Amino acid sequence: MTSPFPQAGGAEQGENRREAVVRLSGVHRHFGDTPAIDGVSLTVHKGEILGLIGRSGAGKSTLIRCLNGLERPDRGSIKIEGREITGLSEEQLQPLRRRIGMIFQHFNLLSAKTVEENVALPLKIEGWSTEKRLARAAELLDLVGLSGKARSYPSALSGGQKQRVGIARALAAGPALLLSDEATSALDPETTAAILELLKDINAKLGLTILLITHEMEVIRSIADRVAVIDAGRIVEEGPVWSVFANPRTAITQSLLSGIRPHLPQHVAARLVSEPVGEVVLGVDLSGPDAGVLLAGLSGALAGGFRLIHGGVEHIQQQSVARFFLGIPPASDGPARAVAYLERHGAKVEVLGHVPGHD
Amino acid sequence: MSPVMIELFIRSFFETVIMTVASGFISLVAGLPLGLALVATAKGGIAENLWINRLLGAIVNGFRSVPFIILLVALIPVTRFIVGTSIGMWAAIVPLSIAATPYYARMAEVSLREVDRGLIEAVRAMGGNRWTIVREVLVPEALPSLVAGFTVTLITLIGASAMAGAIGAGGLGDLAIRYGYQRFETTVMVAVVAVLIVLVCAIQWAGDRLVLRLDHKH
Ligand SMILES: Nc1ncnc2c1ncn2[C@@H]1O[C@H](COP(=O)(O)OP(=O)(O)O)[C@@H](O)[C@H]1O
Numbered sequence: 239m240t241s242p243f244p245q246a247g248g249a250e251q252g253e254n255r256r257e258a259v260v261r262l263s264g265v266h267r268h269f270g271d272t273p274a275i276d277g278v279s280l281t282v283h284k285g286e287i288l289g290l291i292g293r294s295g296a297g298k299s300t301l302i303r304c305l306n307g308l309e310r311p312d313r314g315s316i317k318i319e320g321r322e323i324t325g326l327s328e329e330q331l332q333p334l335r336r337r338i339g340m341i342f343q344h345f346n347l348l349s350a351k352t353v354e355e356n357v358a359l360p361l362k363i364e365g366w367s368t369e370k371r372l373a374r375a376a377e378l379l380d381l382v383g384l385s386g387k388a389r390s391y392p393s394a395l396s397g398g399q400k401q402r403v404g405i406a407r408a409l410a411a412g413p414a415l416l417l418s419d420e421a422t423s424a425l426d427p428e429t430t431a432a433i434l435e436l437l438k439d440i441n442a443k444l445g446l447t448i449l450l451i452t453h454e455m456e457v458i459r460s461i462a463d464r465v466a467v468i469d470a471g472r473i474v475e476e477g478p479v480w481s482v483f484a485n486p487r488t489a490i491t492q493s494l495l496s497g498i499r500p501h502l503p504q505h506v507a508a509r510l511v512s513e514p515v516g517e518v519v520l521g522v523d524l525s526g527p528d529a530g531v532l533l534a535g536l537s538g539a540l541a542g543g544f545r546l547i548h549g550g551v552e553h554i555q556q557q558s559v560a561r562f563f564l565g566i567p568p569a570s571d572g573p574a575r576a577v578a579y580l581e582r583h584g585a586k587v588e589v590l591g592h593v594p595g596h597d
Numbered sequence: 598m599s600p601v602m603i604e605l606f607i608r609s610f611f612e613t614v615i616m617t618v619a620s621g622f623i624s625l626v627a628g629l630p631l632g633l634a635l636v637a638t639a640k641g642g643i644a645e646n647l648w649i650n651r652l653l654g655a656i657v658n659g660f661r662s663v664p665f666i667i668l669l670v671a672l673i674p675v676t677r678f679i680v681g682t683s684i685g686m687w688a689a690i691v692p693l694s695i696a697a698t699p700y701y702a703r704m705a706e707v708s709l710r711e712v713d714r715g716l717i718e719a720v721r722a723m724g725g726n727r728w729t730i731v732r733e734v735l736v737p738e739a740l741p742s743l744v745a746g747f748t749v750t751l752i753t754l755i756g757a758s759a760m761a762g763a764i765g766a767g768g769l770g771d772l773a774i775r776y777g778y779q780r781f782e783t784t785v786m787v788a789v790v791a792v793l794i795v796l797v798c799a800i801q802w803a804g805d806r807l808v809l810r811l812d813h814k815h
C-alpha cells in the first residue's frame with residue numbers, strides 16, 4: 239500500500255525543492271572483493287536530520303567517511319554544497335573538511351588537552367589567535383552546557399559530558415554539516431536521550447544539517463526527520479521516519495524495527511494455529527489521523543465485539559502510527575467484516591492465525 | 598680516599614653525567630624523528646611508504662644488533678673524523694649517541710604507535726594536515742610514554758658510558774676499571790657503584806614523576 243496521506247507527498251516535493259548539502263550518486267567502495275558500499279545514491283537536504291540505519295558491517299561508517307574524504311570511493315559522485323569532491327587531493331580536502339563537523343562513538347577527545355583546548359583545536363588549525371579561539375570555545379561550551387568544565391581534562395568527564403565536548407568541537411568552525419557516527423552507542427539510555435535532545439536543539443537553533451548513523455531505531459525515532467536504511471552497502475529503503483515506521487517494506491527494516499514496535503505477545507504467538515478454530519488474531523497497521531479512532535469505529539461496526547490483545551498508537555513527527563493485535567470471536571462473519579472495515583479505513587491487516595480455546 | 602682521589606672522583610662523576618646527558622640529548626633529537634618516521638611510513642600510517650619504512654627499519658636493526666663494545670671500536674674512524682680524536686669523554690659521545698639513537702627510535706616508535714587511531718581520524722576530519730597530527734596528536738598523546746622511554750635510554754647510557762671507559766672515555770666507569778679493578782682499590786670500586794646506583798635511582802625517580810605529571814589519561 240502506498241501512503242494514503244497527502245502530507246507525505248507534500249513533504250517529499252518540499253524536500254526536492256530544498257537545497258542539497260550532500261548529494262551522492264552511484265557511490266561504490268570495495269575492500270578487496272567485498273563491496274562495502276555498493277552503488278549508493280543519497281541526498282541530504284539543508285536543515286534536515288537524516289538518519290542512516292543499518293546493522294553492524296552494513297557500510298555505514300565507510301559511507302559517512304566518504305563524505306569528508308577520509309575514505310575514497312572507487313566510483314560515483316559525491317557533492318558537498320554543490321562541489322564535487324571525489325577528485326580532490328588531500329590538501330584540497332583539508333579546507334573542505336572544516337565545513338563538516340564529525341562526532342564519534344568513542345568521542346575521540348585528545349587526552350593531553352583540556353576541554354577548551356579540544357574545542358578550540360579546529361580553530362587553531364584554521365589559524366585563529368589563542369584569545370579568539372578560547373573565546374569561541376567558551377561560547378560553544380556554554381551552548382552544550384559545559385561552561386564549568388573548560389579547564390578540566392577529558393578523563394575527568396562522564397561519557398555524556400565527553401560527547402558534549404565532541405559536539406562543541408565539531409561545531410567550533412561553524413560547519414554546514416554535522417556527521418555523527420554512532421555518537422550515542424557508547425552511552426546509557428538516559429544520556430543518549432540527553433545527547434539526542436542536544437543535537438535536535440542545535441539543529442533547530444542553528445539550522446544545522448545533520449547526517450546521523452546508528453544501528454538503533456530508537457535513535458532514529460527520537461531525532462530524525464528522514465531515514466535511509468542501508469544493508470550490505472545498498473540503500474534499501476528511504477522516507478520520512480513516520481512512514482517507514484508505519485509501513486516498513488523490507489525484511490531488514492522490519493527486523494530493525496522489531497525491537498521497538500509492539501509484538502504479538504509470546505504466549506499468544508505460541509498458541510497460534512492455522513486451522514480455523516477459535517479466535518482469529520489480526521495484526522493491524524495504520525498511520526494518520528484515523529489511527530486514534532479506528533478501534534472505536536470497529537467496535538461500533540462489529541456486533542460480536544473484539545479483544546485488544548496488544549498494541550497502541552504512538553506519535554512520530556506529529557503523525558499517529560498505530561499497531562494493534564486484535565482477537566476477533568469466530569462467530570459467523572465477524573472476522574471477515576472486521577478485515578473489511580479495517581481495510582476500508584486504510585489499515586494494513588494481516589490474519590496471523592487462530593487461538594483455539596478462546597471463543 | 599685521598600684528596601686527589603676525591604677530586605678525580607668528582608671529575609669522573611661529571612664526565613659520566615656530561616656523556617650521558619649529551620648522548621641522551623642527541624639520541625632524543627635524532628631518535629624521536631626517526632621513531633616518528635617509522636610510525637608514519639608504516640602500513641596505515643599518515644605518510645605510508647613501505648619501502649622507506651623497511652629501509653629505516655633495516656638501518657635501525659643493523660645498528661641495534663651490533664654489540665656496543667664492538668660498535669665502540671668499529672666507530673673509531675668516524676669518531677676521529679668528527680671529534681679529531683678517538684680518546685676521551687667527547688670522543689665517547691659519538692658511539693654512545695650512535696648506539697642510543699636507534700635504541701630510542703624503537704622506544705619512541707612503540708610509544709607513538711599506541712596512540713589511538715581514532716584521535717588521528719578526528720584531527721584529519723577537522724581539516725588537520727600531517728604536521729598538525731604530529732604536533733597536536735602523536736607527540737602530545739604519546740608524551741608520558743616517550744618520557745618513560747627516554748628515562749630508560751638515559752639509564753642504559755650510564756651503563757654504556759662505563760663500558761666506554763674501556764677505550765679511555767673517562768667517567769666513573771673508567772675510574773672503576775683503572776683504580777678499582779686494575780689497582781685493587783676496593784673503596785673506589787664501592788664508591789663508584791654506590792654513586793651509579795644513586796644516579797640511576799635519581800633519574801628513574803625524576804622520570805616517573807614527570808610521567809605522572811604529564812599523563813592526563815586517567
Ligand atoms: N579498512 C577496511 N579494510 C577492509 N575492510 C573494511 C575496511 N573498513 C570496512 N571494511 C568492511 O566493510 C564493511 C562495512 O564496514 P563499516 O562501514 O565499518 O560498517 P558499519 O559502520 O555499518 O558497521 C564491513 O564488512 C567491514 O569489514
Ligand SMILES: [Mg+2]
Pocket residue numbers: 298299300420
Ligand atoms: Mg561503524
